[in-house]
Amino acid sequence: MESPAEARTFSQVVFTDTPHSYPPGAALSCGYALTFQQSPRDWVGIFKVGWSTTKDYHTFVWVEPCLDVVGTESTGRAVFKEYYLPKDELEFYQFCYVDAAGQVRGASTPFCFKKPAGQSPESIGGEELLVIITQEQVELSQREKAELRRELDQTRGENETLKNDRQMERRQAAGLKEQNEQKEKEMSQLLKEMDQIKEQNEHLRSAVQEKGKETDRLKEQNEEKEKEMSQLLRDMDQIKEQNENTVQQTEEMMKQIEKRQRDAAEEQKQSSSRDAACRENEAHVQEKYDRATVKINTLQKEREQLRGRGDAQSAEINTLNFKIREQERELFKMKDGIQLLQVDLQSLEKEKQRLSAELQISQSLVHDMVAVKRESQSLQTSPSGQKTPQSCPDDNLREDCRTLAGQLQDAQRKLGAEREETRNAKRRSEILENELQQLREQLKKMVSTCEDAQRMSGKQELQLVEMRAAIAEAREVLADKDARIEGKEQIVTLVTREKEALARENETLVSDMERLRRALDDFQASPPAAAPRLQPDDTADSWQQQPENPEEMNPYENVGVVPGDTEEESLVCRLCQESFPGITQDELEQHEGSHRTCPYCPMLCDDMQQFVYEDHVYGHQL
Structure with missing residues (x-):
């Protein structure tokens, strides 16, 4: 219990x-x-x-x-x-x-x-059964039938409205299904575009990293170039000081040479020509020095420009990194939105399935209503003599109508709920469409930013190429300057050697002139010797007698001759292997300095043209 x-x-x-x-x-x-x-x-x-x-x-x-x-x-x-x-x-x-x-x-x-007590099998023994019904009961049954007919008409109209509503819901469900399919396609397209944008962002990130590495290398190269430029400036200052010192020394030497060479016209002409050559060389050296200073100034300006470009590129790289981070955040947001859209699509599919099940239920209700209509029609078409014994089926029909009315109310409530759900689904679809439109706009913006980043990377590549070309030009200019400086140093050494040789020649000439003057003074001061008398027997001997010392025969023949010159050996040049008899070691060194040689190898370059000689030297530097 x-x-x-x-x-x-x-x-x-x-x-x-x-x-x-x-x-x-x-x-x-x-x-x-x-x-x-x-x-x-x-x-x-x-x-x-x-x-x-x-x-x-x-x-x-x-x-x-x-x-x-x-x-x-x-x-x-x-x-x-x-x-x-x-x-x-x-x-x-x-x-x-x-x-x-x-x-x-x-x-x-x-x-x-x-x-009931009054009814028994014995009292109901016959085949025919007589039932007595009053007029009030007949009228009551007729009124009930009229009410049932009205209820049936009302249910029929409600069924028609339900059918129309179901058809509209089916159309709406089909439209929603198409919209869902279209949204799924758009979502797949958006996912593909998102993957492409992600790949582009990865490429851009790698390119930005490479650009950062290149900028670091360029900064290091710029620092090295700055050190080299500072070293070159110091070297140029030293060369300038050396040139000034050499100019002063040459001026002093020229003054001394002019004083000492008043008596020697030929030597003075040669010295004047050499002085002119030296002046021309000095002017040429000064001109090259001016050009080098101008080039150094231009290189300094280019270095400042390169430094400014490097700073600008670093700023652009920072902005690109910030944009990439923002794009990654937008990508994560879009992925979250896509997941929400997928959840909404699944819920819409479940709602569609539920609506289809309710449609089937409503169709079964319609079939039940049709069956009830047929029963009512059969009741209306039954004979009058057989109406009275069917009071129980009328009660059953009334009860069926009540149950159907309750089911219709339930169906109406469900229909109202379904309509509300369809309205909510429409609102959700509109919201989803707006979100899709926003996603498309965001994708367009991201594509435009990617294109701008690609253009900026192209510009940076062009700038890097220009910077590399400028660095190569600077290297060439520096190599040219080094070659010119070496040429200037060689010229300065040649000039100094020539001046030293001239000074030594002047000293020898002065010493020879003084020795001759002393010899002439001694000769003039000595008395004249008496001529010896010749004997007849001694004539042949006198004619055949040779002087034992040639200097006693003619004392003026050896004027200007330095003792030991006749026995001096010939000197050989180490570069051209040519022998020079009767020259000093200083003159040999001056001759060797006049040759043009490679500073890196023992190759003789006298017969080479200037550009061939410069290419040969640059080849050693590379």
Whole structure:
């Protein structure tokens, strides 16, 4: 039997007008009163007395929920068809009200199924049965039939409206399905574009890293060039000081040479020509020095420009890195939006499936209504003599109409809920379309930013190429300067050697002139010697006698001759292997300095042209 917890809830529903017995083979109804809010899942069942659980019911029907306010007493009625009623007349049964949670809220008094006392098998022995019905009952049945017809017409109209609504919902569902398919295609396209943009961002990131490395290398090269330029400036200052010193020395030497060479016209002409050559060389050296200073200034300006370009490139790289980070954030946001769209699509598909199931339910309801219409038509077309014994089918038809009316109300509520859901789905689709449009605009912006970044990278590549060309030009200029400086140094050494040789020649000339003057003074101061007398016997001997010392024969023949010159050996040049008899070591060194040689190899380059000689030297530097 029931537990104490269930017994406390039996008083919430009270069954009214429950007789002691019901006639078998006929439909029955029971009334009840309650004070709580009903649910469409509540039901009333017929239980055999002595039941233990709610699963021991014999039959049951769903209740029709009342729309009254909670807290007020409401009534209801449950109708059972004769087909499902028990056939045992010896057992007792009772009605029980069970809620949606499976809890018993009320039970009726016991009853049984018995035939009336006045009717027995003996009294109904004939084949024909005469039933007497009053005029009031006939009019009542006619009114009930008219009400049933009106209800059927109303249900037919409601069914037509439901069909139209279902068709509209089907069209809307088809449109939503197409929109969903189109959105899925757009989402797949967006995913592909997102992957492409991600790859482009990775390429841009790698390019930016390479640009950063190149800028670092360029900065290092610029620093090295700055060091080289500072070293060159210091070298140029030293060369300038050396040139000034050499100019001063040459001026002093020229003054000394002019003083000493007043008596030697030929030597003075040669010295003047050499001085002119030296001056020309000095002018040429000064001109080259001026050009070198101008080039150094231009290189300094280019270095400053390169430094400014490097700073600008570093700033651009920072901006590109910031843009790439922003694009990555936008990509993550777009991925989140895509996931939300996928979730919405799945929910829309579930709603579509639910709508299709409800459409099938409504179609079954329409078929039931058509069956009820056919039954009503068969009732209308039945003979008048057979109308009276069909009061029980009329009751059944009335009960079916009530159940159909309840089902129609449920269908209307479901239809209203479905309409609201379709409106919400439309709103969601519009929101999704707006989000897709925003995503497209964001993708366009990202594509434009990627294109701008590519253009900027192209510009940076061009600038790097220009910088490399400028660096190559600077290297060439520096190599040219080095070659020119070396040429200037060689020229300066040649000039100094020539000046030293001239100084030595002047000293020898002065010493020779003084020696000759002393010899002339001695000769003039000595008395003239007496001529010896010749004997006749000594004539042949005198004619045949040779002087033992040639100097005694003519004392003026050896004037200007330095002792030891006749026995001096010939010197050989180490470069051209040519021998020079009768020259000093200083003159040999001056001759060797006049040759043009490679500063890196022992190659003699006298016969080479200037550009060939410069290419040969630059080849050693590379």
